[in-house]
Every structure is written in structure tokens, then in C-alpha cells.
Amino acid sequence: GGLILCLIIFYDLFQSVVLPRPAVNKFALVRFVLRRIWVGWRWLGNRMSSISRRETWLAAFGPVGVLTMFGLWGLALVLGYSLLIDGLRDQIHPPPANFGTSLYFSATTLVPLSYGDLVPIGEGARFVIFAESATGVILAALAITLLFSLYGSFQAREESVVTLDAIAGAPPSGVQLLENAAEHGMHEELVSTFDEWRKWAAMVLESHLAYPILLFFRSSHDNEAWLNSFGAVMDAATLVMSTVDDKSEGSARLMAKVGNHLVEDLAWYFNYRRFDDPIVERSEFDQARERLGKAGYRCHGSEDAWKEFARLRSRYASPLNQLAQQLSIIPAQWIGDRTYLPHLERGRGRRRRREK
Incomplete structure (x- = not known):
């Protein structure tokens, strides 16, 4: 024995x-x-x-x-x-x-x-x-060896998360990422962002599946979560591929390809089922498309853009949301599930009772 x-x-x-x-x-x-x-x-x-x-x-x-x-x-x-x-x-x-x-x-x-x-x-x-x-x-x-490896991978992951705040906001948003790139004339920065996050996704794919405990290491800054940042860049890439005309489409497609690989392997590891659902409502998409048009992008037709956006986002939206819920990550725009935050409703109820 x-x-x-x-x-x-x-x-x-x-x-x-x-x-x-x-x-x-x-x-x-x-x-x-x-x-x-x-x-x-x-x-x-x-x-x-x-x-x-x-x-x-x-x-x-x-x-x-x-x-x-x-x-x-x-x-x-x-x-x-x-x-x-x-x-x-x-x-x-x-x-x-x-x-x-x-x-x-x-x-x-x-x-x-x-x-x-x-x-x-x-x-x-x-x-x-x-x-x-x-x-x-x-x-x-x-x-000792594992500790060095874990914290090295953690720091490499968080460096890109922190720098993304400057262009995508905190909490990050794919729509805001594209808006800021257009309004400030940073199209080259948008391309480099997609290239950086393509490499980031490959790094996380290798390190976080080899050492899954890294998935539970949360980002150390307020309004930041590595999964939300990744989701925001994936959403930005999806919008570029489906909704707007932009020179960064090639980089966006490469980033989305590696990003979908990461999502698929995470879903495999956790035994998630993938549903053909973009999660985002049509009204939310229309609002995002309108914002991008005001920012200076030339947008595709609403109906065709929505169909392509829904098709592309359905590849990663469901597993990403399931992982966000499992890790109890605070939701960002289009990422995460609020049903795991019951204390918010209880807190509101207590405040209402005190006010009475």
C-alpha cells in the first residue's frame, strides 16, 4: 500500500x-x-x-x-x-x-x-x-523551481493587461479600444496591440494549461482582470473582421485565430460545452456599431455585419463567459456573468431597509 x-x-x-x-x-x-x-x-x-x-x-x-x-x-x-x-x-x-x-x-x-x-x-x-x-x-x-516559473508567467501575463488600460479603459472594452485608436489616429498602435495579444494568447496557452493554478492568480489592480482584457481584445478583433473597414484586419485575424485556440483548449480542460450564441444582444451590437461610425470608421451594412459578428463571436463567447463565471471575475462589457454576485442584491436590500 x-x-x-x-x-x-x-x-x-x-x-x-x-x-x-x-x-x-x-x-x-x-x-x-x-x-x-x-x-x-x-x-x-x-x-x-x-x-x-x-x-x-x-x-x-x-x-x-x-x-x-x-x-x-x-x-x-x-x-x-x-x-x-x-x-x-x-x-x-x-x-x-x-x-x-x-x-x-x-x-x-x-x-x-x-x-x-x-x-x-x-x-x-x-x-x-x-x-x-x-x-x-x-x-x-x-x-522553488515551480514558484519561479509561476511568478514569471504571472508577471508576463499582467504586463500586457496593465498596458491595455491606456487604450481600452478599465474595465477594458473592445469598442473603446477601437474608438480610442480611431479618435487619436493610432492605427499602428492597434496593429501592434493585436500582434502583442496574439503572442500573449500563445504564452498563456502554454503556461496556464501546463500549470492551471495560474488561472486562479487574479490581476492585482482595481477594475482589471486578465480574462476581461483578453475578451476585450478578442471583441475588438471580431468587430474589425465583421463590422468596420480597417488596415488592422490582417493582424486581427491572426490574433483571433490564436485566441480561439486558447479558448478551445481552456474549454477542453474544464469540459465546457460551446453554444452557438454570441451572448451579445442585437441592440448592444447596433449601439457599438453606431459608436464606431461616430469615431470615424466606415462600417459595413448593419444586417451583414451582425450576422458575421454573431458567427465569429459564437466561437469564443460561451466558453469565455463560463470561465469568467467559474473564476468569479467581475463582469466587463460583454464579458462575464453577473449571476455569481448575489451579495450585490443583498447589499441593495439592506440599504433600502436602512433608508426606510
Whole structure:
């Protein structure tokens, strides 16, 4: 039993930390546990009356999740090795009096904090103790390596999110991104934005599917969320491809292609179903088209533009909204689902009662 448990944890460590490519739809024990913990964590956060407290609580899950991962791996390895040690108690001096003593010996070996009160004297016990000591060193090295990798990927992701505020607003909007580009004569900036976010989508595709805990690391600035920023750029690209004539259409198509790849793989990882629904209402689209016309764009016919916009946006809208809801991200224009914010209604009800 101890050997089987250790092998399961070694496999889980390999899948979760060592494997250098996205492990889509491959079972990983700790990831499974963390996703179940997130359900309760999110439930508590969504019932907090203060938005600030709610965001602080939800933002803590990412770092706490990393510590929890290694804590679970460490505890499971201690238990696995203690079962092996308990089966070899006659090769240890003095022999462990009970399983609790074997558990203590295993824990002090993995950390390591051995005090020399228990000594392996048989070949089998010596091999197990040596293997556990080596495992402890490897686990610590993997933890340090993973932390550097996670925070490097997090910073690379957030750099583009922060810079997008200047042109797309906070919270970001695809319509506002196009408006600002036209009104301030920044068509080259629009092309570079699409090119930058195409590379951003490829980076997130590799890093966040290889290490899904990154999905739970929230943006650190007010009115910002990496998923909202990505959705805003996708919406801007979709509007360029369907609704307006602009020289940035080529870059928009490339960005949308990589962005849709990211959305498809995220939907695959979370087992989301894709619905052929642009989510956006026709009236919202007409308002956006009118704004873009006033900003200086030459717009396509309303009916044809809407059909193409709805077709293109249906490719990513549903999975993106499902992910926004699962991560409890505050909605932006056209992105996210407000049904996960019941505390807003309760807060309004309390204020109305106080006013009476």
C-alpha cells in the first residue's frame, strides 16, 4: 500500500510540475482536489458584502493553492513512506512501537529533521530512508523551481493587461479600444496591440494549461482582470473582421485565430460545452456599431455585419463567459456573468431597509 501511494504521488508530481507541456484532460490528483476546494472558497467569497473583501479573499486562493499542493504531496509521501517503514520495523533500531512512531520517523526523514533516535540497520530500511531523504530534497527543489516559473508567467501575463488600460479603459472594452485608436489616429498602435495579444494568447496557452493554478492568480489592480482584457481584445478583433473597414484586419485575424485556440483548449480542460450564441444582444451590437461610425470608421451594412459578428463571436463567447463565471471575475462589457454576485442584491436590500 505504501509503495502504491508513493508511486501515485510521483506520477502526480510529474504530471503537475515536471511535464513541460500542457497536460490537457489528463487526470492529476492534486489538481482535482484544488478544483473542489475552489468551489467552497468561491462560495464563501461570493457571499461577502464588500467587493474589496471579496476580491482579496478570492485573490488569496492562487498562492494558498500552491502551498496546498506541496502540502498535500508532502503529507501523502510521508504517509506512503511510513507504511513502508512500518512493514520493515524489524530492520530499525529500536523497532517502532506503533504506526505513529513509523509516521514520526517518516516525517523527520522527509523534511529532514532526524534526531537519531531511530536508526535503520537492515538493507531494506536503509534503502527506504535514503529514498525518502532524496525525495524530500527533490520536492523542495521542485517547489522553488515551480514558484519561479509561476511568478514569471504571472508577471508576463499582467504586463500586457496593465498596458491595455491606456487604450481600452478599465474595465477594458473592445469598442473603446477601437474608438480610442480611431479618435487619436493610432492605427499602428492597434496593429501592434493585436500582434502583442496574439503572442500573449500563445504564452498563456502554454503556461496556464501546463500549470492551471495560474488561472486562479487574479490581476492585482482595481477594475482589471486578465480574462476581461483578453475578451476585450478578442471583441475588438471580431468587430474589425465583421463590422468596420480597417488596415488592422490582417493582424486581427491572426490574433483571433490564436485566441480561439486558447479558448478551445481552456474549454477542453474544464469540459465546457460551446453554444452557438454570441451572448451579445442585437441592440448592444447596433449601439457599438453606431459608436464606431461616430469615431470615424466606415462600417459595413448593419444586417451583414451582425450576422458575421454573431458567427465569429459564437466561437469564443460561451466558453469565455463560463470561465469568467467559474473564476468569479467581475463582469466587463460583454464579458462575464453577473449571476455569481448575489451579495450585490443583498447589499441593495439592506440599504433600502436602512433608508426606510
